[in-house]
Amino acid sequence: MATELKRTDVAIVGLGAVGGVAALPLTQAGLDVIGLEAGSWLRAEDFAPDELRNNYRGWPQSVQKANLEIPTHRPTASAPYSPRLTIHPMMNAVGGTSLHYWAQSWRLSPWDFKVATETRRRYGASRIPKGSTVEDWPFGLEELEPYYDRVEREIGVSGKAGNINGRIDRGGNIFEGARAREYPMPPLRGSGFTDMMGEAARQLGWHAFPGPAAINSRSYQNRTGCVYHGFCARGGCHVNAKGSTAVTTIPKAVATKRLSVVTEAHVIRIDVGQNGRVSGVSYLKGGTEYFQPASVVLLASYTYENVRLLLLSKSKAFPGGLSNNHGQVGRHYFSHNTGGVVSALFPRSLNSWYGLPAQGVAVDNWADDNFDHAGLNFIGGGNLWIYSDRRPIAAASMSTFGRVPQWGSAWKAFIKENADRANTAYLQKTTLPYEDNYLDLDPSVTDPLGYAVCRITADFKENERAVAAFIQEKMAEWYRAAGATSTEKGPVGTMGPSTHAYGGTRMGDNPDTNVVNRWGFSHEVSNLGILGASIMGTSGARNPTLTAQALGWRSGEHLVKNWKAISE
Numbered sequence: 416m417a418t419e420l421k422r423t424d425v426a427i428v429g430l431g432a433v434g435g436v437a438a439l440p441l442t443q444a445g446l447d448v449i450g451l452e453a454g455s456w457l458r459a460e461d462f463a464p465d466e467l468r469n470n471y472r473g474w475p476q477s478v479q480k481a482n483l484e485i486p487t488h489r490p491t492a493s494a495p496y497s498p499r500l501t502i503h504p505m506m507n508a509v510g511g512t513s514l515h516y517w518a519q520s521w522r523l524s525p526w527d528f529k530v531a532t533e534t535r536r537r538y539g540a541s542r543i544p545k546g547s548t549v550e551d552w553p554f555g556l557e558e559l560e561p562y563y564d565r566v567e568r569e570i571g572v573s574g575k576a577g578n579i580n581g582r583i584d585r586g587g588n589i590f591e592g593a594r595a596r597e598y599p600m601p602p603l604r605g606s607g608f609t610d611m612m613g614e615a616a617r618q619l620g621w622h623a624f625p626g627p628a629a630i631n632s633r634s635y636q637n638r639t640g641c642v643y644h645g646f647c648a649r650g651g652c653h654v655n656a657k658g659s660t661a662v663t664t665i666p667k668a669v670a671t672k673r674l675s676v677v678t679e680a681h682v683i684r685i686d687v688g689q690n691g692r693v694s695g696v697s698y699l700k701g702g703t704e705y706f707q708p709a710s711v712v713l714l715a716s717y718t719y720e721n722v723r724l725l726l727l728s729k730s731k732a733f734p735g736g737l738s739n740n741h742g743q744v745g746r747h748y749f750s751h752n753t754g755g756v757v758s759a760l761f762p763r764s765l766n767s768w769y770g771l772p773a774q775g776v777a778v779d780n781w782a783d784d785n786f787d788h789a790g791l792n793f794i795g796g797g798n799l800w801i802y803s804d805r806r807p808i809a810a811a812s813m814s815t816f817g818r819v820p821q822w823g824s825a826w827k828a829f830i831k832e833n834a835d836r837a838n839t840a841y842l843q844k845t846t847l848p849y850e851d852n853y854l855d856l857d858p859s860v861t862d863p864l865g866y867a868v869c870r871i872t873a874d875f876k877e878n879e880r881a882v883a884a885f886i887q888e889k890m891a892e893w894y895r896a897a898g899a900t901s902t903e904k905g906p907v908g909t910m911g912p913s914t915h916a917y918g919g920t921r922m923g924d925n926p927d928t929n930v931v932n933r934w935g936f937s938h939e940v941s942n943l944g945i946l947g948a949s950i951m952g953t954s955g956a957r958n959p960t961l962t963a964q965a966l967g968w969r970s971g972e973h974l975v976k977n978w979k980a981i982s983e
């Protein structure tokens with residue numbers, strides 16, 4: 416028998432990158448919020464620049480929950496399962512994965528909001544890839560702009576604007592959509608290597624610019640600026656220069672005295688009352704089951720757990736899982752196509768032994784619909800990203816570019832000579848949802864509590880593979896222009912568990928094809944909101960978090976403005 420607790424206005428499931436942002440507008444408006452977080456607090460002193468610990472042993476992690484419920488994967492419904500990951504990169508802690516993410520903080524481009532309409536208009540309906548379920552977002556970039564702006568200020572984003580109210584500034588991204596004002600901080604500084612790559616891009620006639628990062632380039636809101644020593648590619652920041660929600664929006668929400676953070680609270684179900692509305696959530700803490708009644712529940716536990724919790728929350732009103740009477744939960748899933756990397760070998764040292772992955776130089780000439788696709792066999796494109804971040808174990812695992820075997824004394828001599836002469840680019844590419852890519856509950860694999868884990872059935876399709884081939888060639892061209900003597904292209908891979916997982920609870924006006932409405936609230940049960948990239952229907956060529964956070968703030972503000980209608 417669960418212990419029933421005192422009712423609250425809002426229960427947020429997961430206080431990570433997105434739930435941790437949404438808590439702030441709610442508490443500032445005076446709503447009582449309980450944040451149920453599976454992990455616990457981690458502080459600056461819990462983080463260490465230790466590659467072995469951070470990148471290979473799955474630390475820092477306060478609670479090993481994600482690692483115990485790693486989704487299974489098969490490329491298609493009839494294919495065998497892929498080997499299961501042994502470590503899940505997502506974090507269980509207050510602040511979630513924003514504690515150890517790279518902190519690239521991109522806005523989407525205007526095209527990403529209307530891929531379907533723009534593709535039909537510019538190239539004809541036949542260019543929407545076969546089997547794709549892509550839809551336009553229910554609104555455009557201009558609707559999200561004020562929320563991007565707000566979140567950039569709350570978490571602290573460093574960058575250079577390229578388009579302020581239509582005025583183009585070549586110091587920033589000339590392809591970005593219009594923004595109201597400059598970033599709150601100037602960009603992170605470049606390194607000799609990123610500056611050299613920027614110059615090579617300019618010689619090719621491409622536009623290079625510094626990317627935006629939720630990392631302080633100078634002191635900001637009582638947090639210090641970054642010291643660029645690196646080793647935080649999958650580690651927290653021990654001086655709090657990284658703007659995780661654990662050091663930005665969550666403490667601000669706690670300061671209102673309206674947010675109670677319940678740590679090590681493992682939510683197992685969202686409960687539904689006799690009236691078919693959400694009544695609260697059930698969670699386990701210290702071996703005891705609790706029921707937290709709430710007028711409104713916001714689900715913010717990352718894409719796989721958002722979908723899993725909905726499907727596990729069966730009731731009389733929702734026999735196939737909460738908010739799933741239209742059979743849309745788990746549909747329109749995709750993970751970002753970030754495989755298909757390109758590595759390059761240079762004839763001299765690059766001095767990349769320090770620095771962090773969000774400190775880099777980008778080229779967007781080949782992203783989205785920034786170039787004419789008339790004679791091409793795909794839609795979309797990729798963001799080319801060059802950064803400096805080199806760690807000993809990763810460096811020793813570098814490619815030998817076919818020059819020596821990957822063992823023995825010739826290999827050792829090669830690594831010794833070339834470890835600082837190589838670089839690998841990060842290429843984020845347009846990825847679309849398809850009819851036969853989806854999430855559901857695994858019929859035979861469970862977590863230690865006996866609940867089915869999430870199963871991914873998904874693979875990259877022809878469009879994604881064509882984008883990858885095109886972008887890899889552009890990247891190789893950029894490296895060659897900068898003086899690389901060898902380049903090597905990696906495989907695209909398949910759509911296994913990802914740090915950029917989209918869809919499953921897609922947002923849109925049509926309840927037949929979407930789980931949540933334009934405000935992020937369920938079409939089927941109005942006092943349930945869903946937060947995170949699981950509501951995004953397109954990925955663009957950029958990381959998702961700032962967009963998911965802007966959407967989270969917008970949902971929170973909508974709830975405040977429509978409190979009576981949603982909560983009663």
Ligand SMILES: Cc1cc2nc3c(=O)[nH]c(=O)nc-3n(C[C@H](O)[C@H](O)[C@H](O)COP(=O)(O)OP(=O)(O)OC[C@H]3O[C@@H](n4cnc5c(N)ncnc54)[C@H](O)[C@@H]3O)c2cc1C
Pocket residue numbers: 428429430431432433434435451452453454504505506507508509510511512513515516517518519520521648649680681682683715716717718720773914915946947948958959960961963
């Ligand atoms: C190494 C790495 C680098 C990345 N770099 C970038 C980047 O540069 N830029 C970018 O935009 N994105 C990046 N990402 C992705 C980014 O971390 C995610 O987009 C973002 O964290 C998602 O936010 P979220 O709130 O949905 O999930 P999370 O931040 O993971 O938060 C979810 C929270 O829910 C909690 N939770 C889960 N299940 C339950 C449950 N049942 N009960 C209670 N609580 C629960 C978790 O403990 C967690 O705190 C990176 C990710 C990784 C791993």
Ligand code: SF4
Pocket residue numbers: 630640641642643644645646647651652653654655656657770771
């Ligand atoms: S490089 Fe910057 S963001 Fe990374 S841990 Fe050091 S100070 Fe923090």
